[in-house]
Amino acid sequence: MAEMAAEKPLERYMRILELISGFPDGISLSTLASALDLPKTTAHRLLKGLTDVGMIEPAPPAGGSYRLGTRFTNLLYAGADDGWIRAVSQPLLQELATATDQVCFIARLDGVAVRSIAMVAPDNPVRPYVMPGREIPLHTGASAKALLAFLDSDRRLALLPDPLPRLTTHTKTDLAEIEAEWAEIRRTGVAFCVGEDVEGFAGIAMPVRVEGKPIRYSLCLTGTIEGLLNGDRDGHTRHLAACADRLARLLAARLP
The missing domain is CATH 3.30.450.40 (GAF domain)
Incomplete structure (x- = not known):
C-alpha cells in the first residue's frame, strides 16, 4: 500500500484504466481496490474522477462494477x-x-x-x-x-x-x-x-x-x-x- 500511496496521481489513474481494460464486462470496486492494494474510499474517489470525465462508466446491470467508458474507447477507435x-x-x-x-x-x-x-x-x-x-x-x-x-x-x-x-x-x-x-x-x-x-x-x-x-x-x-x-x-x-x-x-x- 505504501508503494501505491507514493505514486503520482496520474500513475494511479493509469493503473486503474489498465486493470479495468482487462474486464470488458466490468470489475467491482472491492475487487479493484484489493488488486491495487488501495482503501475502498481511495479507490472510490479515483473511480469517480475517471467516471466524471467519461474514461470509465458503470457496467450494467447497476451493482457497483465499472468498465471502460465512451471517451476511452473513442481514443482506441481514433487510434x-x-x-x-x-x-x-x-x-x-x-x-x-x-x-x-x-x-x-x-x-x-x-x-x-x-x-x-x-x-x-x-x-x-x-x-x-x-x-x-x-x-x-x-x-x-x-x-x-x-x-x-x-x-x-x-x-x-x-x-x-x-x-x-x-x-x-x-x-x-x-x-x-x-x-x-x-x-x-x-x-x-x-x-x-x-x-x-x-x-x-x-x-x-x-x-x-x-x-x-x-x-x-x-x-x-x-x-x-x-x-x-x-x-x-x-x-x-x-x-x-x-x-x-x-x-x-x-x-x-x-x-x-
Whole structure:
C-alpha cells in the first residue's frame, strides 16, 4: 500500500484504466481496490474522477462494477493505425472491386484533411487518382462529403477553404448548395461526386458507422461517370453499403 500511496496521481489513474481494460464486462470496486492494494474510499474517489470525465462508466446491470467508458474507447477507435486498417480491409476491398469492377478505397478524416488510406484498383486511368495518402478535396470528393456531412456545422465550415476552389465546370462553390447536399447525405447515407474534382470521373461513398463512435472513415467507389453512374448505379450502391457495414463490424470488434 505504501508503494501505491507514493505514486503520482496520474500513475494511479493509469493503473486503474489498465486493470479495468482487462474486464470488458466490468470489475467491482472491492475487487479493484484489493488488486491495487488501495482503501475502498481511495479507490472510490479515483473511480469517480475517471467516471466524471467519461474514461470509465458503470457496467450494467447497476451493482457497483465499472468498465471502460465512451471517451476511452473513442481514443482506441481514433487510434486505429492505417496499417491495421489496410490489413483488415484488404479482403473486403478486393471483394468490392471484383463485384463492381470499380476502384474502391477507404478514406479517413485526420484533423483538417481527408486522405485515402487503403485501396484496391484495377490497372486503369483511375488508379493514380486515389493512391493511398492522396488528400481528397473536401467540397468535391464523395469520400470527403460522406465524412463532413456528419460533423457539427461549425467544424464543417472551419475545415472548408475560403474561397472554395473551382476544380472543374461542375464544382459546387456556393455554400448554400453544399449545405443542402450535406443535408441530403445525412438523410440518405450516400454521397456522390459527379465530375466535380476531375472531369469525367465520379464517386459514390458511404460513411462507415460504428455505433456510439464519431464517423472517421468512409468507403468509396470511383470510376468514370459512364462506368460508375450510368451503368449499374443501384447495384454499385448496394455492394458499397454491404461492404461498409462489414467494415464497421470489424472496427467495432477492435473496441473493448
